[in-house]
Amino acid sequence: MSILVNKNTRLLVQGITGRDGSFHTSKMKEYGTNIVAGVSPGKGGQTVDGIPVFNTVEAAVKATGANTSIIFVPAPLAGDAIMEAGEAGVELVICISEGVPTLDMVKATAYLKKKGIKLIGANCPGLITPEEALVGILPGNIFKKGNIGLMSRSGTLTYLMVSLLTQADLGQSTCVGIGGDPVAGLYYQELLQMFQDDPETDAIVLIGEIGGEAEERAAQYIKEHVTKPVVAFIAGQSAPPGKRMGHAGAIISSGSGTAEEKIAAFEAVGVPVARLPIEIPQLIKKLLKIN
């Protein structure tokens, strides 16, 4: 099982001929992801790494049966690329592009919702089901198959957490980077429910950061719907108020969105919060009663 991506994923890469698109296509392929097509308008008929390139997502889906699309196009074009994937009828869209205008995301998320298609990102590192499918820019070698589900608003902090888990012999079912933008696709609630329903996931790690109130909502959702153990970490405990720390989402505004408030929200519903990344594996082992 696992969630969202697995051995049955048939991946399409939008922006496959670009610098980042072609580099990560080869990395994902090397990991064993089943990449069936690429799209790059005007470059249909070419191949990249032996993968056929199409002019439109619709043509690619028709010819290859792709069910998942990953997007590497420049930010000004990303909103449109998301909608193109949605219109062509894939089941899941992952947008890696960073710096997408918020109103483009408002439009794109509304369209995908109407079509019943799942979106992850934008401005995210993608996701991985270890030993089955890597759909994103995560470094595959730090992951290990197992029963811990992980979701995070940050990229490299996820890598740090995963390597700590792997070192502690805690493998992962699926790890999802949801991205740090104000308007994004799947968020904590949806993923918590998916992990809750996934028989291969026994515990959940939630990595949040300052800004917004998504962590507070997640805490409430956990209280009402999640019976599996959850542990959390919040980045930005030392951030000064009102400064943007690289993620548009990480803005502390007038008394809401601070690390303190988020930590309190989780602890109030019985979710332990690590103060240092290194405490995460110990907290999980304690909850799962592993020595």
Added chain:
Amino acid sequence: MKIHEYQSKEIFSRYAIPVTKEIVCYSADEVCAATEKLGLPVVVKAQVLTGGRGKAGGVKLARTLDAAREAANQILGMDIKGYTVEKVLVAQGVKFNSEFYVGLTIDRNTKSVILMASKEGGVEIEEVAKDNPDAILKFPIDPDLGMTPFFARKIAFALFDDFSLVKQAADLFQKLYKIFLETDASLVEINPLVLTDEGKLLALDGKMTFDDNALYRQPGIEALNEPTEDEKKEIAAHESGLTYIRLEGNIGCMVNGAGLAMASMDVIKHYGGNPANFLDIGGSSSPKKVIDAMNLLLSDKNVKVIMINIFGGITRCDDVARGLVSALDQMKVDIPIVIRLSGTNAEEGLKIIKDYNLPTVNSLSEAAQEAIRLVNLPN
């Protein structure tokens, strides 16, 4: 990106939203001339890119010409939260009998533009939000439909009984939504929106902020940007692919990724140290980026030690190591550096560092503790 009140109201005017008659002034003489032109009374308002002007004494009512001059002299040059007041807005005094709040922003939860409105407008709106959240009505706007006439009327009926006011308000909401979309705003706010003695709705104040990600397609908005000295440094960093925010401490940090950079600062704080900055060198780093980053860190004289924490994903550790070595070859660095590399090409990176005779550490906790130890060494 933020703009001033007078700039926001210029945009409102372009969309035919009624605003106070007003003139921007840079000196007391200009304020007097503006006052004579507008007629007494006037309100003299500091124009600074931060909130809380009123409470800081940056807004004054003047009933005489002398009072206007005195207000100008007091406000021009005043410091408000670290911003020096260089210009004031002289606005015609308006008689009104009630104050409302209207704001449009992005709602992360519904993933849409949301209109917030309240009958309790004025300076205390943040208190209202805290103490009586139900007094602020919230209307998420369906991005497919937009601000349709019926939806605008629905909001207006929630605020007003008099149908002539409902019509004015509905028209205003439609215009504000249009402004929000057409300027790629992240906030459009009128507080207060007043009902004048003549029965007209009027924007007494205005505030707009914009989506930085969309500035590339908003040249007219970008031209209004007035960055502070610190922000200029941040913008220059951004142009070389770095995100830099200066803080007060003495441990210079160089990290890849915003979340990891924040976590690195948290760990330094946890062990009792003080980060000098937030610095995210981003993904796909080239050696040149590392050189730029080193220059940025060394330009802060408070920095006593540099801590480098890299977890390679897109970023390759050997690129960072090569950049660091060539930076050290080019510049004089007389403060210690603590290095931790992990992830993509870490082995190659660590070898380059070792060959250069620089020490490395194995974990973030170790890096933070070592940096703190070095900062605390007697000179």
